[in-house]
Amino acid sequence: MVLLQAMDDEQRAHAALPFENEAARRWLEYRPAPRPGACLALLSPAGRKAAHRLLATALSDRGYAQAMAIIALEEVLDRHEHWQLGRHSGDYWVSVFGDPAGDEPWSWRFEGHHLSVTMTLLGDEVSPAPVFLGANPACVSYAGRAVSRPLAPEEDLARALLEELGPQGRAIAVVADRAPADIRTGTRHRIDQTIQPPGIAASRLGPTPRSLLRQLVALYLDRLPAELAAQEAARIDRSELLFAWEGPATPGTRHYYRVQGDDLMIEYDNTTDDGNHAHTVLRRPRSDFGDDILAA
Numbered sequence: 001m002v003l004l005q006a007m008d009d010e011q012r013a014h015a016a017l018p019f020e021n022e023a024a025r026r027w028l029e030y031r032p033a034p035r036p037g038a039c040l041a042l043l044s045p046a047g048r049k050a051a052h053r054l055l056a057t058a059l060s061d062r063g064y065a066q067a068m069a070i071i072a073l074e075e076v077l078d079r080h081e082h083w084q085l086g087r088h089s090g091d092y093w094v095s096v097f098g099d100p101a102g103d104e105p106w107s108w109r110f111e112g113h114h115l116s117v118t119m120t121l122l123g124d125e126v127s128p129a130p131v132f133l134g135a136n137p138a139c140v141s142y143a144g145r146a147v148s149r150p151l152a153p154e155e156d157l158a159r160a161l162l163e164e165l166g167p168q169g170r171a172i173a174v175v176a177d178r179a180p181a182d183i184r185t186g187t188r189h190r191i192d193q194t195i196q197p198p199g200i201a202a203s204r205l206g207p208t209p210r211s212l213l214r215q216l217v218a219l220y221l222d223r224l225p226a227e228l229a230a231q232e233a234a235r236i237d238r239s240e241l242l243f244a245w246e247g248p249a250t251p252g253t254r255h256y257y258r259v260q261g262d263d264l265m266i267e268y269d270n271t272t273d274d275g276n277h278a279h280t281v282l283r284r285p286r287s288d289f290g291d292d293i294l295a296a
Helices: 009-015 045-058 061-080 152-164 166-173 207-221 226-235 288-295
Strands: 092-097 106-112 115-122 125-127 131-135 140-142 145-148 174-176 242-246 255-261 264-270 278-283
Touching: 009 092, 045 061, 045 092, 045 106, 045 115, 061 115, 061 131, 061 145, 115 288, 125 288, 152 166, 152 207, 152 242, 152 264, 152 278, 166 174, 166 242, 207 226, 207 255, 207 264, 207 278
Parallel strands: 174 242
Antiparallel strands: 092 106, 106 115, 115 125, 115 131, 131 278, 140 145, 242 255, 255 264, 264 278
16 A cells, blocks of 8 residues: 555556456566556655565565565666666566455566566465566676676576486486576466476485475575465475476576476576576466465
């Protein structure tokens, strides 16, 4: 409510949308493209602060820090592109669907290039997905040392897992020699429960790689505040996890991985030939955009 109150009538008309508007509510777009909502660049300082505070309610401290680093990279990317596309850190948009003060379901989204966070609420229940974080450039370095690398844990932990699998495990987990051009779920508003081939099951792993796989899942869940992360962890605790890698294991090359479980889809890719443009997403195939609490 604070966010909507900080907008003028025109901005509010763009930001406040009916919950029944499925096309706008079930929206995911991590590319620089037109999108529903009110643009942060056009809000007052109070409005921008309210939008950032709303985003912070959906993320842990670490997740919020990653999001802010991703937003700042728009200015870095604009410089790399010689200012040709006019990218800017204000090109992020916020939408509210339904009435936050009412008794019916409502949702909100904070979105722009390489960042999309959607939360759906009904009373005290929160359905926290999709959550997309990307980075371009994924790494800015100086003299071989990283200056900015927002999604470093997402890459490094998966590489450690791949290494610990050993030759036999990697023969099952590496399902393609070449990585796809993007995450396989893309911007679809509904996704399949599994992607084939599924890779290697956690039940086939030794103690160390199995622990690393659990840590990798926890890394994505811990983008959420502690209470929501614990809720999601409990929900998938008995789920069989599957890990798949596509592309070479050599750093600095195009690569991709995914983790699948019961109502869980995690994807990561590094989409350019120099391996410096990352996409990551946490989705729930049966529960995205609040389908779980709406069904209940």
